[in-house]
Amino acid sequence: MEFFIDSADISEIQKAHAMGLVDGVTTNPTLIKKANRDHEQTIREISGLIPGPISVETLSETADGMVAEADIYLKWGKNIVIKVIMTPEGMKAVRILSERGVRTNVTLVFTPAQALIAAKAGATYVSPFVGRLDDIGQAGMGIIEQIRQIFDNYSFKTKILVASVRNPIHILDAALIGADVATVPPATLMQLFKHPLTDSGVQAFLQDAKAWQTA
Numbered sequence: 001m002e003f004f005i006d007s008a009d010i011s012e013i014q015k016a017h018a019m020g021l022v023d024g025v026t027t028n029p030t031l032i033k034k035a036n037r038d039h040e041q042t043i044r045e046i047s048g049l050i051p052g053p054i055s056v057e058t059l060s061e062t063a064d065g066m067v068a069e070a071d072i073y074l075k076w077g078k079n080i081v082i083k084v085i086m087t088p089e090g091m092k093a094v095r096i097l098s099e100r101g102v103r104t105n106v107t108l109v110f111t112p113a114q115a116l117i118a119a120k121a122g123a124t125y126v127s128p129f130v131g132r133l134d135d136i137g138q139a140g141m142g143i144i145e146q147i148r149q150i151f152d153n154y155s156f157k158t159k160i161l162v163a164s165v166r167n168p169i170h171i172l173d174a175a176l177i178g179a180d181v182a183t184v185p186p187a188t189l190m191q192l193f194k195h196p197l198t199d200s201g202v203q204a205f206l207q208d209a210k211a212w213q214t215a
Contacts, residue, residue, distance in 0.1 A: 001174065001175045001179060001180065001181065001182060002023035002024065002052075002180065002181045002182075003016075003021055003022065003023055003024075003181070003182060003183075003184055003189065004022075004023060004024040004025055004026050004052075004053070004055070004161065004181055004182070004183040004184070005022050005024075005025050005026070005183070005184060005185075005186060005189070006025075006026050006027075006031070006163075006165070006183045006184060006185050007025070007027075007031060007035075007185065007186055008027045008031040008032045008034065008035040008037065008042050008046070009031075009034075009035050009186070010035075010037075010042070010045055010046065010049070012186040013025060013046060013049060013050065013186075014049065015186070016186060016189055017049065017050060021189060022050055022052065023052045023053075023181070024050065024052035024053040024054065024055070024079075024081075024181070025046050025050050025052070025053075025054045025055070026055040026083070026105070026127075026161075026163070026183040027042075027043065027046070027054070027055060027056060027057065027083075028057045028083070028107075029057060029059065040076060043056055043073070043076045043077065043080070044076050044077060046077075047076060047077025047078070047079055047080065048077070050079070051079060052079060053079055053080075053081045053103065053105075053125075054077060054079050054080055054081060055081045055082075055083045055105045055125075056073045056076070056080055056081070056082065056083060057083035057084075057107065058070060058073075058082060058083060058084055058085075058093070061087075061089060062089050063089045063090070063092035063093040063096065066082075066084055066089070066090065066093035067093050067096050067097060069082075070082040070093070070097055070102060074102065080103075081103040081104065081105050081124065081125065082097055082102055082103070082104050082105070083104075083105045083106075083107050084097075084104055084105070084106055084107065084123075085106075085107055085108050086106055086107065086108045086109050086114050086117075086118065090106065091106075091117060091118065091121040094106060094118065094121040094122055094123050095121050095122055098121070098122030098123070098124075099122070103124040103125075104122070104123050104124050104125070105123070105124065105125040105126075105127055105161065106118035106121075106123045106125070106126045106127060107127045107163070108127075108129065109126055109127055109128045109129065110128065110129060110132070110133060110143070111143065112143050112146040112147050112150055114126075115128060115143075115147040115150065115151075115158075115160075116147075116150055118158065119150075119151060119154075119156040119158040122158075123158050124158065124159065125158065125159045125160075125161040125180075125181065126147070126158050126159070126160060126161065127161045127162075127163040127183070128140075128143050128144060128147060128160070128161075128162060128163065129163050129164035130143070130144065130162055130163070130164055130165065130166075130170055130174075131163075131164035131165060131166040131170065132164045133164075134166070140164070140170075141170070141173045141174070141177065144160065144162060144173075144174060144177050144179055145177050147160055148160060148177055148178050148179065159180035159181060160179045160180050160181070161179075161180065161181040161182075161183055162174040162179045162181065162182045162183065163183050165182055165183065165184050165185065165188055166188065167188060167191070168188065168191050168192050170182070170188075171184060171188070171192065
């Protein structure tokens with residue numbers, strides 16, 4: 001399973017990239033605002049740093065507007081993926097862009113039916129938001145299982161990108177189900193390293209090494 005970093009913070013992306021854990025990056029207007037950076041400059045910098053897919057979100061509510069934004073974003077790097085919202089206009093844009101060979105990522109997906117629509121429109125990625133579903137008492141990972149089955153039933157090439165990941169269990173469950181990608185906040189990614197037995201083992205090794213060196 002691939003890991004996409006869900007961030008617009010260059011230092012966070014560089015840290016994860018140095019560990020060999022970044023296959024791509026997902027961004028959105030909220031993340032760009034949080035980073036307090038210029039949109040174009042940030043995307044260009046990320047695109048130059050990470051060779052994998054970089055999702056850049058459109059803001060327009062119309063298909064023509066989304067396609068026009070895509071034409072701008074595609075000039076910012078060779079690995080840009082156009083992020084489009086799950087609406088009828090969004091699916092029109094996905095169809096237009098896919099016919100041009102432009103990769104797309106359909107965001108704000110909350111049902112298997114929406115994922116099916118995105119796949120039929122030609123989306124490269126579909127992003128179901130598991131954490132937000134958990135927040136309202138629905139089983140977020142349940143729709144990942146259903147989407148996986150639907151895509152396998154009909155051999156759709158659209159990749160399942162698990163979004164709104166909140167904890168390592170989401171990542172583990174996504175991998176067990178067979179999702180193609182998890183888009184992960186940097187802090188959650190670092191949690192994958194943690195286990196109390198690993199921590200205590202490291203401390204024991206360090207203490208033994210220190211005792212041996214001073215003997």
